[in-house]
Amino acid sequence: MSVLLEARHISHRFGRTLALDDVSLTLRRHEILAIVGESGSGKTTLLNMLSGRLTPQSGDILYYDGHAATSLRVRGERAVRTLQRARWGYVAQDPRAALRLDISAGGNIGARLMASGARNYDDIRAMAARWLEAVEIDVDRLDDWPRTFSGGMLQRLQIAATLVTDPELVFMDEPTGGLDVSVQARILDLIRSLVRRLGLAVVIVTHDIGVARLLADRLIVMRRGCIVEHGLTDQVLDDPQHPYTQLLVASVLPV
C-alpha cells in the first residue's frame, strides 16, 4: 500500500516544555493508525501537526497527492485549508465545539460541501439527508437544531458532517471520549463500518487501549513527546516490549 502522509523528524516546544521530540511516522492509504499514550504525552499536538492545524517548529509533514509528495509548509496555508475543507476531515472529541449549534443538522452537514463550492440547495439537502441516515439519525431531524440532540447523536452528526465531502484521510481526537459505555460501543461500531466501507485512512488519538484494539491496524505509543514503541496493534498489545507500554497494557481494568 502506498504512503499517504509522512512526518519527518518533527520537534516542537511550548515554552520550556518539549512537546514533540524528533517524531517520524508514515501512514499508508486505507490504514488506521492509533496514537496512544497518557495525557501530556504529545499525542494531540502530533495530531494537530499532521492535520495542518499547527506548524511544527522543525521537521516536515508530507502529504502524497497523486504521485508527488509535498510538504504542508511548501503547499502553503491556502492549499492546506482547501485540503482540510474537503479531502481531509477532523473529528473532535467535543462535537459541541466542532458543530455550529445555532445551525440545523442539515446546515451543519452541508457546511463542508458549501465551503468547497457546492451551490445547489436541493443537492446539498439531499446529500445531508443521506448522511444523516448513514449515521443512523432519523431523517426527520434534518431541520432540528443540534442542541436538541443527545451526546451520542451529536458525535454521529459530527461524523456525518466530516465524511460528507468523501475525504480520504480523517483525523480523530478521542472520538468516544466523554460518552457513556454503550454509546461509545455504538459510535465505535459506526466508525469501524464507515471507515472500512469508504476505505478511509485514519489517524486516531486515544488513551483507551480498547478503542485502539478495536479499530487500529497499527499502533504508536507515545511518552513525553517521543514514540516509544510502534507496530501492528495486536503485536504491540499482546507482546509489549517497552516498559511503558507494558505498564499501559497492564493498567487496563479487566472486565
Added chain:
Amino acid sequence: MQGYNFAYLDETTKRMIRRAILKAVAIPGHQVPFASREMPLPYGWGTGGIQLTASLIGADDVLKVIDQGADDTTNAISIRSFFARTAGVRTTTHTDAATLIQTRHRIPEIPLRDDQIIVYQVPMPEPLYRLEPSRAVSRRMHAMADYGPMHVKLYEDITRFGRVAVSYDHPVVVNRRYLMSPSPIPAFDNPKLHRMPALQLFGAGREKRIYAVPPHTDVVSLDFEDRPFNPIRAPHRCALCGAEHSYLDEMVIDDRGGRMFACSDTDYCASYQAREA
C-alpha cells in the same frame, strides 16, 4: 467659513483618506482601514460617508445627499448644509445634476453615469460580522476567500423561512473575489451595484474602514443555483406618482390600518409626477 479648512477636514487628513480610497479602488471589495476622525456629529449619522465626501469634494462639485431615498430628511438636509457652509459648493436634489452623491440606505432609481461618484454611509462593513465573532478570524477568511459560512446562513434561511430572510444588506461578491456588505441598501438595489458606470465608495466611520467598487465591476449577490437571488418589491404603484418599478415605502396613514405606498426616492417621484402632469 472662518476658522475652518475647505470642506472641514484638514488637508493632511484628506490626503490620508485619499490614499485609503486609492487602495480600496485597487482591491475591489476589500476593506481598507483608515484613521477615521472625530466628526461634528455622532457615529451612525454618516461620519464615514462625510469623511469620504470631504476628501473628494472640489469647489465645482454639485452635491446631493440622500437618506433612505429622501432628500428632505433631517440627516440629508444637515449633511447637505454642512458642505454648503464648509465648502461653499452647490447642492442639488436632482440625481442627474449631481457630480457627487452621498447616500444612506438607497441607490437612486435613475442610473448613474461615469462622471458621478456615489458615497455610501456604512454602519457595519464586515459581512461576516454576525457569523464570526473574531475580527482576526474574519480577516483570515477574507484572505483565503473562505466564504462557506455565509452560504450556510443562506441555506439556513431557506430551510427555515423558505427564502433568504434578509431584505437589506444582502451580501455580494465583488469582482469574483471579495465578499462585501453593500451597506443597508434594500436587496432591490443590489442589481444596480453590478457594473455601475459610477465609482462607488463605502465609508464606515465608527469601524474605520473604506472600501470601493470601481466602475463597471462585477457585483454578484450571493445565492444558490436552484434558489436564485430574488429581491422583493411591494406589489403596488406609487400613490403619488404612479410609478410601477420603483422601490416603495409603506406608510401607515391612520389608526384603522390604512396604508400608503410611495416611492422612497423622492427626486425620482417628483420628476415622474412632473413628467406625467
